[in-house]
Amino acid sequence: MMLARVADSLYWIGRYIERAEHVSRLAAVMLNAALDVGAGAAQTSRIALAAVGAHDAGRADHAYEAARDLSLDREEAGSVVACLAMARENARQVRDQITTETWEQLNMLHLRVNGRAQEEAFDDDPAGFLQGIIADLHLFKGAVDSTLSHGEGWRFLLIGVYLERAQLIARLLEACFSDRKSPPVIEPIALMSLLRMACALEPYLRVYTADINPRFILEFLLFDEDFPRSIRFCTARIQALLEQLSHQAGAGRSDALRLAGRLDARLKYADVEEVEASGAGTLLAAVAGECAQIHEAIYETFVAYPLELSLPG
Amino acid sequence: MGDVLPLTQAAYLPGVAYDEMFAPGGGVRPHYELLQDRIASLGAEELGERQRTLERSFLLQGITFTVYGAETATERIIPTDLFPRIIPAEEWAKIEAGLTQRLRALNMFLADIYGDQRVLMDGVAPREMVLGAASYRREMQHLYVPHNAYANVCGSDLIRAEDGGFVVLEDNLRVPSGVSYMLANRDASRRTFPGVFRQAGVRPVERYPDLLLSTLKSMAGELRSDPQVVVLTPGVYNSAYYEHAYLARLMGVPLVEGRDLAVHDNRVYMRTTAGLRRVDVIYRRVDDDFIDPLTFRRDSSLGAAGLFNAYRAGNVIICNAPGTGVADDKAVYAYVPDIIRYYLAEEPILANVETFLCREPSQLSHVLANLDKVVVKAVGASGGYGMLVGPHASKAERAAFADALKANPDNYIAQPTIQLSTAPCLVDARIEPRHVDLRPFILSGEKVVVTPGALTRVALRRGSLVVNSSQGGGSKDTWVLTEATARP
Incomplete structure (x- = not known):
């Protein structure tokens, strides 16, 4: 049992740190690809920008500036610094509920990237700057895992992480394979970039060897049971966490749990032939839509429930 | 700074005020000798390094306030100084006795004012002044307050007069703040001067959060055996938010905002993930005016509508009680020595200014x-x-x-105008005297407890006598020694 507002803030910490990590990785991969010449580099920029909802083709030609904006633009709600500032603001609001170890890790990272010298630091060594953020976020998640009690608050934070991750990966795959404005990506360099953006290259290679093709990539990022950034992995975690939370809150079979179970089953029993036949777009759109519904249902069940239903008799 | 080390009075040049570290003849007071030796052996560069480490740790912990500039909002730490202010045991004994006496009398005064008003009828304090004070709350008249403990948390400001004696400058009985800085400064000074700290024999302040919790629980003794305590904060934009979160965290109780509370049928609930849960004791860090828009200020969203009626009905305890401000009113202050004599038939141990x-x-x-x-x-x-x-x-x-x-x-x-005493501070890489005051914290529930420590507030501008943090003041740790200082 915890304050509804606190649960909400913990959930949003999870979402924002996941988004910050993902966008850092998109920007890093984009910058790295921009060093090469050829179709792969251009496609990589397009994928990264489409995955964050920026479809302006002109920006893709200026990969460095685009990556810099994704990282540092405070006015842009989806930028890395903005996400970190929001995560930290939420953490400050629940400072009494999180451990000093987790708070200080996040606070330090926020102060570092929101300091005056951040732009110089980025221009000086963009790859190092972004890798530093990703590494610090891994430390934060490690501190969450090893210092917070694995109780209700921890579960809300992790649901935020997994729900955000499922949506981000779905959007990334949509940008590659079901973007109405661009043909599906088949260029090998771009496909490798895609795997890097999902932090999936090495785990993928261990399963499929260096045979990089869209079908395997879809199979891996949609359905793999063990890879922590596959959508199936995320939905399984979301369902398990919601089951524990609903039980703890005495909420029984909440809407959130029902929706999460249905999404998990959809991924569990789908297979890649089906997906190929009907196009990945249908499934990816369903994943994105249902994640949004789960988000709403969590809010209705645990945070913004009507008061009159919960008064003691 | 090299030229001011080793620290001697000639280099440090305190003004006409009483100096905490140096006696008028120029010698170091005995209870500062250990610290002086350590300052001399560390040297200027290392002291500067330790000051920076201290500031860095405050920044990481989030002991900050936000300064809004043209384009960016930057976070500044609450200024803090690395040198502890040291108080010998015998001086503290008098402070402790004096503050206990004072708070007992002030609580009796409040119980009387909100009760039969004997003190007014006997002409000890002028009726129109007390009942006309802006902080007097008519709504509190004839309400039962357990143990007559109206001011559960009190932070009185003491200063040293030129003769070195401590006097009370003002009492803070509403929502006094600063206790988290006392604890944070202590944490820091244990790391900055570990050897001196151990040798000097410093009384611990770390029990404050659990003593606060038992004080709060003692207020609900008759209501509930295991009461649900919460801390009520105005929210993250309040300048003392760090402290609210700190106390909630160390007491292990929820930190709630007005929007987390709901009052139904004169009972107070908080919105949890598992529905509404009953709240029994509210340690509120919101001023009287804002706790209940139905009873006090209507435009307030910081409290909960109906809270005061739930309090009147005896279904919830609010700490400090509403209306305590009448006893720390600056005009009523002048009558506190008479108030002490009236209720306790004792002479005040600590004098007024x-x-x-x-x-x-x-x-x-x-x-x-x-x-x-x-x-x-x-x-x-x-x-x-x-x-x-x-x-x-x-x-x-x-x-x-x-x-x-x-x-x-x-x-x-x-x-x-009293020349507050001065204490050595590290200012722009030099050790200089700065004026200080002393804010100890007194808890009052079933018992009165004075924490053996305090927040020493520092006026950071040379010669300034204003120590308030809202006016650019800083702070430093305060060491209360366990026994009469004897050098080995």
């Missing part, structure tokens, strides 16, 4: 004639606002205050 009530025509004319020598304060104000420090003010400022005094004399008191 001489106070002129401008409501009395003879005292007003004295104040007007001596505006360049006195400090004038508005009775309802706090935090260093609405204040004139005569000797430091310009002619125009004094003239403006004179007009205000004549227009509304009831609203002002005046006190002689």
Whole structure:
């Protein structure tokens, strides 16, 4: 049992740190690809920008500036610094509920990237700057895992992480394979970039060897049971966490749990032939839509429930 | 800074005020000798390094306030100084006894004011002054308060007069803050001077959170055996938010905002993930005016509608009780020594600062004639606002205050300008004397407990006598020693 507002803030910490990590990785991969010449580099920029909802083709030609904006633009709600500032603001609001170890890790990272010298630091060594953020976020998640009690608050934070991750990966795959404005990506360099953006290259290679093709990539990022950034992995975690939370809150079979179970089953029993036949777009759109519904249902069940239903008799 | 080390009085040059570290003859006071040796052996560079480490740790912990600039909001730490201020055991014993006596009397005064008002009938304090004070709450009349403990948390401000004796400058019985800085400073000074700390024998302050929790629980003894305690904060934008979160965290109780609370059928609930849960004790860090829009200020969203009625019905405890401000009113202050004598039949252990009530025509004319020598304060104000420090003010400022005094004399008191004592501080890589005060924290529930430590507030500008953090003041740790200092 915890304050509804606190649960909400913990959930949003999870979402924002996941988004910050993902966008850092998109920007890093984009910058790295921009060093090469050829179709792969251009496609990589397009994928990264489409995955964050920026479809302006002109920006893709200026990969460095685009990556810099994704990282540092405070006015842009989806930028890395903005996400970190929001995560930290939420953490400050629940400072009494999180451990000093987790708070200080996040606070330090926020102060570092929101300091005056951040732009110089980025221009000086963009790859190092972004890798530093990703590494610090891994430390934060490690501190969450090893210092917070694995109780209700921890579960809300992790649901935020997994729900955000499922949506981000779905959007990334949509940008590659079901973007109405661009043909599906088949260029090998771009496909490798895609795997890097999902932090999936090495785990993928261990399963499929260096045979990089869209079908395997879809199979891996949609359905793999063990890879922590596959959508199936995320939905399984979301369902398990919601089951524990609903039980703890005495909420029984909440809407959130029902929706999460249905999404998990959809991924569990789908297979890649089906997906190929009907196009990945249908499934990816369903994943994105249902994640949004789960988000709403969590809010209705645990945070913004009507008061009159919960008064003691 | 190299030229000021080793620290000697000649290099440090305190002013005319009493200095915490140096006796008038130039010698180091015995209880500062260990620290002085350590300062000398560390050297200038290392001291600067330790000050920076200290500031860095405050920044990481989030002990900060936000300064909004043209484009960016930057976070600044609450200024803090690495040298502890040291108080010998025998001096502390007197402070402790004096504060206990004072808070007992003030709680009895509050119980009387909100009860039969004997103190007014007996003419100890003027009726129209007490009942006319802005902080008097008619709604509290004849309400039962357990243990007559109205002010559960009190932070009184003490200063040393020129003769070295401690006197009470003001009492804070509403929502006093600063205790988290006492604890954070302690944490820091244990790391900055571990050897000196261990050798000196310093009394611990770390029990404050659990003593606060038992004080709060003792207020609900008759209501519930295991009461649900919460801390009520105005929210993350409040300048003391760090402290609210800190206390909630260390007491292990929820930190709630007004929007987390709901009142139904005169009972108070908080919205949890598992529905509404009953709340029994609210340690509120929200001013009286804002706790309940139905009873006090209607435009407030910081409290909960119906909270005060639930309190009246005895279904929830609010700490501190609403209306305690009448006992720390700056005009009532002048009567506290008489209040102590009246209720306890004892002489006050800690003296007041001489106070002129401008409501009395003879005292007003004295104040007007001596505006360049006195400090004038508005009775309802706090935090260093609405204040004139005569000797430091310009002619125009004094003239403006004179007009205000004549227009509304009831609203002002005046006190002689006291040169607060000075203590060594590291300022711009030099060790310099800065004026300090002392804010100990007293808890009062079933029992009265004085924490053996305090927040020492520092006026960071050279010569300034204003220590309030809202006016650019800083702080430092305060060591209360376990026994009479004897050097090995």
